[in-house]
Amino acid sequence: xxxxxxxxxxxxxxxxxxxxxxxxxxxxxxxxxxxxxxxxxxxxxxxxxxxxxxxxxxxxxxxxxxxxxxxxxxxxxxxxxxxxxxxxxxxxxxxxxxxxxxxxxxxxxxxxxxxxxxxxxxxxxxxxxxxxxxxxxxxxxxxxxxxxxxxxxxxxxxxxxxxxxxxxxxxxxxxxxxxxxxxxxxxxxxx
Amino acid sequence: xxxxxxxxxxxxxxxxxxxxxxxxxxxxxxxxxxxxxxxxxxxxxxxxxxxxxxxxxxxxxxxxxxxxxxxxxxxxxxxxxxxxxxxxxxxxxxxxxxxxxxxxxxxxxxxxxxxxxxxxxxxxxxxxxxxxxxxxxxxxxxxxxxxxxxxxxxxxxxxxxxxxxxxxxxxxxxxxxxxxxxxxxxxxxxx
Amino acid sequence: xxxxxxxxxxxxxxxxxxxxxxxxxxxxxxxxxxxxxxxxxxxxxxxxxxxxxxxxxxxxxxxxxxxxxxxxxxxxxxxxxxxxxxxxxxxxxxxxxxxxxxxxxxxxxxxxxxxxxxxxxxxxxxxxxxxxxxxxxxxxxxxxxxxxxxxxxxxxxxxxxxxxxxxxxxxxxxxxxxxxxxxxxxxxxxx
Amino acid sequence: xxxxxxxxxxxxxxxxxxxxxxxxxxxxxxxxxxxxxxxxxxxxxxxxxxxxxxxxxxxxxxxxxxxxxxxxxxxxxxxxxxxxxxxxxxxxxxxxxxxxxxxxxxxxxxxxxxxxxxxxxxxxxxxxxxxxxxxxxxxxxxxxxxxxxxxxxxxxxxxxxxxxxxxxxxxxxxxxxxxxxxxxxxxxxxx
DNA sequence: AATGAATGAGGGTTCATTCAT
DNA sequence: AATGAATGAACCCTCATTCAT
Numbered sequence: 001x002x003x004x005x006x007x008x009x010x011x012x013x014x015x016x017x018x019x020x021x022x023x024x025x026x027x028x029x030x031x032x033x034x035x036x037x038x039x040x041x042x043x044x045x046x047x048x049x050x051x052x053x054x055x056x057x058x059x060x061x062x063x064x065x066x067x068x069x070x071x072x073x074x075x076x077x078x079x080x081x082x083x084x085x086x087x088x089x090x091x092x093x094x095x096x097x098x099x100x101x102x103x104x105x106x107x108x109x110x111x112x113x114x115x116x117x118x119x120x121x122x123x124x125x126x127x128x129x130x131x132x133x134x135x136x137x138x139x140x141x142x143x144x145x146x147x148x149x150x151x152x153x154x155x156x157x158x159x160x161x162x163x164x165x166x167x168x169x170x171x172x173x174x175x176x177x178x179x180x181x182x183x184x185x186x187x188x189x190x191x
Numbered sequence: 192x193x194x195x196x197x198x199x200x201x202x203x204x205x206x207x208x209x210x211x212x213x214x215x216x217x218x219x220x221x222x223x224x225x226x227x228x229x230x231x232x233x234x235x236x237x238x239x240x241x242x243x244x245x246x247x248x249x250x251x252x253x254x255x256x257x258x259x260x261x262x263x264x265x266x267x268x269x270x271x272x273x274x275x276x277x278x279x280x281x282x283x284x285x286x287x288x289x290x291x292x293x294x295x296x297x298x299x300x301x302x303x304x305x306x307x308x309x310x311x312x313x314x315x316x317x318x319x320x321x322x323x324x325x326x327x328x329x330x331x332x333x334x335x336x337x338x339x340x341x342x343x344x345x346x347x348x349x350x351x352x353x354x355x356x357x358x359x360x361x362x363x364x365x366x367x368x369x370x371x372x373x374x375x376x377x378x379x380x381x382x
Numbered sequence: 383x384x385x386x387x388x389x390x391x392x393x394x395x396x397x398x399x400x401x402x403x404x405x406x407x408x409x410x411x412x413x414x415x416x417x418x419x420x421x422x423x424x425x426x427x428x429x430x431x432x433x434x435x436x437x438x439x440x441x442x443x444x445x446x447x448x449x450x451x452x453x454x455x456x457x458x459x460x461x462x463x464x465x466x467x468x469x470x471x472x473x474x475x476x477x478x479x480x481x482x483x484x485x486x487x488x489x490x491x492x493x494x495x496x497x498x499x500x501x502x503x504x505x506x507x508x509x510x511x512x513x514x515x516x517x518x519x520x521x522x523x524x525x526x527x528x529x530x531x532x533x534x535x536x537x538x539x540x541x542x543x544x545x546x547x548x549x550x551x552x553x554x555x556x557x558x559x560x561x562x563x564x565x566x567x568x569x570x571x572x573x
Numbered sequence: 574x575x576x577x578x579x580x581x582x583x584x585x586x587x588x589x590x591x592x593x594x595x596x597x598x599x600x601x602x603x604x605x606x607x608x609x610x611x612x613x614x615x616x617x618x619x620x621x622x623x624x625x626x627x628x629x630x631x632x633x634x635x636x637x638x639x640x641x642x643x644x645x646x647x648x649x650x651x652x653x654x655x656x657x658x659x660x661x662x663x664x665x666x667x668x669x670x671x672x673x674x675x676x677x678x679x680x681x682x683x684x685x686x687x688x689x690x691x692x693x694x695x696x697x698x699x700x701x702x703x704x705x706x707x708x709x710x711x712x713x714x715x716x717x718x719x720x721x722x723x724x725x726x727x728x729x730x731x732x733x734x735x736x737x738x739x740x741x742x743x744x745x746x747x748x749x750x751x752x753x754x755x756x757x758x759x760x761x762x763x764x
Numbered sequence: 765a766a767t768g769a770a771t772g773a774g775g776g777t778t779c780a781t782t783c784a785t
Numbered sequence: 786a787a788t789g790a791a792t793g794a795a796c797c798c799t800c801a802t803t804c805a806t
Contacts, residue, residue: 009769025303027218031797044770046798109300111357112216147377156374159354160347166302167346183347186338187378200786222780234782235787243780391765407685409600413801425803426766434801491682493739494598529759538756541736542729548684549728565729568720569760582790604776617791619777 010048012038014062014103017055022102026056026110056110057118063103064125067095071132081143084136085188089180092161097168097176105165130154146187157187201239203229205253208246213293217247217301247301248309254294255316258286262323272334275327276379280371283352288359288367296356321345336380348378392430394420396444396485399437404484408438408492438492439500445485446507449477453514463525466518467570471562474543479550479558487547512536527571539569583621585611587635587676590628595675599629599683629683630691636676637698640668644705654716657709658761662753665734670741670749678738703727719760730760 016037020029031052035042049055071091078084096104107122114122137150137157147153160183168179207228211220222243226233240246262282269275287295298313305313328341328348338344351374359370398419402411413434417424431437453473460466478486489504496504519532529535542565550561589610593602604625608615622628644664651657669677680695687695710723720726733756741752 025218027216028304030795032795040769041771042797043772043799047769050798052797109303112300113219149373149377152373153377155354155358156351156377159357160351163346163350163353166350182340182343186340186344186347221778231786232788233780234789237781238786407600409598410686412799422765423767424801425768428802429765491685494682495601531755531759534755535759537736537740538733538759541739542733544736545728545732548732564722564725568722568726568729603774605774613790614792614794615776616778616793620790623777625776 009038010058013045013048013055014058018059018063018102018106021056021059021106021110026106026113053113053115053118056106056113057122059103060107060110060114060122061125063101063107064122064129066101067091067104068125068129068132070095071129075132075136081136081139081145085140085145086181086184088133088136089157089161089184090177092158093164093176093180093183096161096165097170097179099170108162108165130158133158145189147189153187157183200229201249204236204239204246205249209250209254209293209297212247212250212297212301217297217304244304244306244309247297247304248313250294251298251301251305251313252316254292254298255313255320257292258282258295259316259320259323261286262320266323266327272327272330272336276331276336277372277375279324279327280348280352280375281368283349284355284367284371284374287352287356288361288370290361299353299356321349324349337378338380344378348374391420392440395427395430395437396440400441400445400483400485400488403438403441403488403492408488408495435495435497435500438488438495439504441485442489442492442496442504443507445483445489446504446511448483449473449486450507450511450514452477453511457514457518463518463521463527467522467527468563468566470515470518471539471543471566472559474540475546475558475562475565478543478547479552479561481552490544490547512540515540528569529571535569539565582611583631586618586621586628587631591632591636591675591679594629594632594679594683599679599686626686626688626691629679629686630695632676633680633683633687633695634698636674636680637695637702639674640664640677641698641702641705643668644702648705648709654709654712654718658713658718659754659757661706661709662730662734662757663750665731666737666749666753666756669734669738670743670752672743681735681738703731706731718762720762726760730756 013034017029017034020033020037024033030042031045032042034052034055035045045055049058071088074087074091075084078087095101107126111119133154134150137146137154140146141148141150141153161180164179164183168176173179174182204225208220208225211224211228215224221233222236223233225243225246226236236246240249262279265278265282266275269278286292298317302310324345325341328337328345331337332339332341332344352371355370355374359367364370365373395416399411399416402415402419406415412424413427414424416434416437417427427437431440453470456469456473457466460469477483489508493501515536516532519528519536522528523530523532523535543562546561546565550558555561556564586607590602590607593606593610597606603615604618605615607625607628608618618628622631644661647660647664648657651660668674680699684692706727707723710719710727713719714721714723714726734753737752737756741749746752747755
């Protein structure tokens with residue numbers, strides 16, 4: 001009950017922060033903006049988070065955590081290397097470009113705003129996500145679907161996907177999943 | 192004389208801003224930091240630039256301008272579609288990852304810090320650079336070297352290249368040009 | 383039962399406040415510090431005390447009350463003017479420098495933190511303590527032991543004793559009682 | 574000229590801080606109070622001092638510095654041990670109770686507000702003042718004027734003098750110098 | 765008797781910018 | 786061209802206090 005409400009309030013704050021950090025950037029978002037977005041006074045924020053940076057970390061951790069969960073669930077239903085490849089790209093773009101979430105884009109573009117300490121914590125989570133990618137790419141390379149330098153491919157492909165936030169527009173651009181498929185085409189080695 | 196010195200001073204400031212904006216981010220760099228870096232008082236900056244944002248714009252404009260100049264010069268010496276392809280990638284990474292410049296990375300990662308007005312001005316410059324890329328990719332596609340969806344390819348490949356700032360380390364990672372070649376391999380359709 | 387527990391809880395709080403106000407000062411001690419020291423939430427404090435200042439007053443009142451009680455008890459066993467003189471000094475330093483109590487030092491050094499109203503209340507208690515001192519000094523003067531300007535002597539001697547908190551260190555400094563005796567020597571008119 | 578004005582402004586601020594810290598206490602004085610007292614905005618303070626604590630240190634350092642200067646000048650004109658004794662007490666009380674200065678009383682009563690680092694710096698200045706006292710007391714003891722435990726006497730007498738701020742009232746209390754003489758009587762060993 | 769959550773005023777400090785000189 | 790000084794709004798954060806439960 002209390003736990004419930006606490007979860008709710010924290011979750012509300014994280015959601016609001018996610019949105020605002022994405023829209024305006026972390027530095028340009030004030031704690032007053034954040035408080036107002038959930039209908040409280042700015043001082044009250046600090047009951048839930050010790051610092052503004054802690055909110056940023058929470059947003060990012062939630063973002064990468066969600067993403068990893070989604071990916072692992074989706075991978076559970078993918079059989080072939082090709083299906084898995086499609087899955088990692090689709091889940092990534094669905095999450096990044098889906099309008100309900102800003103957390104992932106915050107993760108990517110506010111990385112330099114983190115203190116070293118906070119960064120270290122998040123790197124662990126990010127690495128776990130990238131390990132899943134690496135496995136999928138390794139299987140795909142083994143099946144001759146992609147170039148065998150999979151470590152480089154992982155970084156470059158993820159970079160290419162990340163960058164879509166800068167130019168993707170839902171109207172007339174197809175769904176994120178469609179886009180994922182088209183991007184995949186660019187690097188697939190047809191048998 | 193005055194013009195000469197003025198150019199010098201402005202250029203000094205832009206260089207300093209470039210470095211500091213890259214290292215610390217635009218928002219986290221104060222005008223005092225900037226002034227100190229060239230040995231003046233913070234108030235004196237405003238003789239050279241009306242606002243801090245104007246410095247950001249100057250850095251970005253110089254960055255994209257330089258890049259386009261370099262590219263066009265290098266393309267002048269490239270003959271085949273393959274050579275041209277290699278050139279665009281190499282010039283991009285040499286500029287982005289070369290240690291003497293931060294301007295390009297500032298351009299990429301401080302884009303959201305711009306006001307709408309400033310953004311509009313820079314978009315023109317950026318488009319001119321991307322037009323050069325587009326031409327090269329179109330030629331390459333015509334020669335069967337790359338996927339024919341060159342507009343998408345341009346965005347994704349540039350995204351992949353941009354992202355290298357996040358992970359490239361000079362020590363043990365080869366030169367930026369080497370990296371460019373390896374990345375190109377990932378998307379080349381072998382004849 | 384409730385009364386009993388209430389007393390206990392109040393006493394705990396006063397003891398904790400005494401220690402914290404002494405160590406960190408009244409202004410620099412937060413109600414959260416105080417609450418934590420007795421294992422409760424900050425809001426719960428306000429069931430026991432209406433304001434933070436009320437805690438300060440309680441600490442001070444307890445401090446001066448205890449001191450007066452101790453003094454009167456000790457004086458009961460002192461016969462000669464010289465014994466009485468020694469007693470007032472010893473009790474004062476034992477209480478001020480004894481490691482179990484901070485209340486007296488709080489009384490001295492947080493006096494300016496009090497509101498006028500609170501101050502008035504405490505002045506009465508303090509005066510009662512000083513009246514005991516005055517009597518002892520008057521007897522001593524009558525016996526030729528000290529200078530006859532006993533009102534001035536009272537203030538100056540008490541000032542000198544108060545100031546010991548600033549420099550007294552238990553290790554290698556003798557006991558507070560020893561120190562009291564040595565200080566007394568400084569102002570005694572030998573026979 | 575610039576130096577002059579800078580001195581003026583800094584001196585103004587120190588004077589105002591001195592007064593306010595004495596009247597309201599350091600913690601209860603806001604930087605807005607301080608700024609208003611010299612007719613500037615609160616932000617402007619930080620052009621002259623990096624932190625509020627730096628102002629406190631400046632007040633204290635000025636206080637103890639002035640005091641030492643005054644003392645050394647006055648001692649230059651004192652011949653006999655008795656005259657010197659009178660001088661140290663008079664200078665101390667004139668400075669402490671003279672209505673133009675609050676710095677010395679701030680030094681005494683805001684000592685606990687200092688950070689360890691700042692305290693260390695001020696201890697040096699204070700020690701230099703107390704060394705002058707020690708010499709005077711040693712000479713006086715050699716002449717049989719005071720008790721031979723001069724180190725203890727120094728601390729106790731200074732404590733007694735310090736405490737006068739708590740009770741001295743100019744109206745009807747004689748001048749600070751008169752008071753100094755009367756206090757001295759309390760500890761003098763008549764020939 | 766105590767809690768968890770919130771309040772709201774105010775804290776010290778930062779910082780882009782201005783301007784007389 | 787540059788400076789020293791100041792501005793003033795905004796910043797993140799603190800904290801005594803309140804109150805429904």
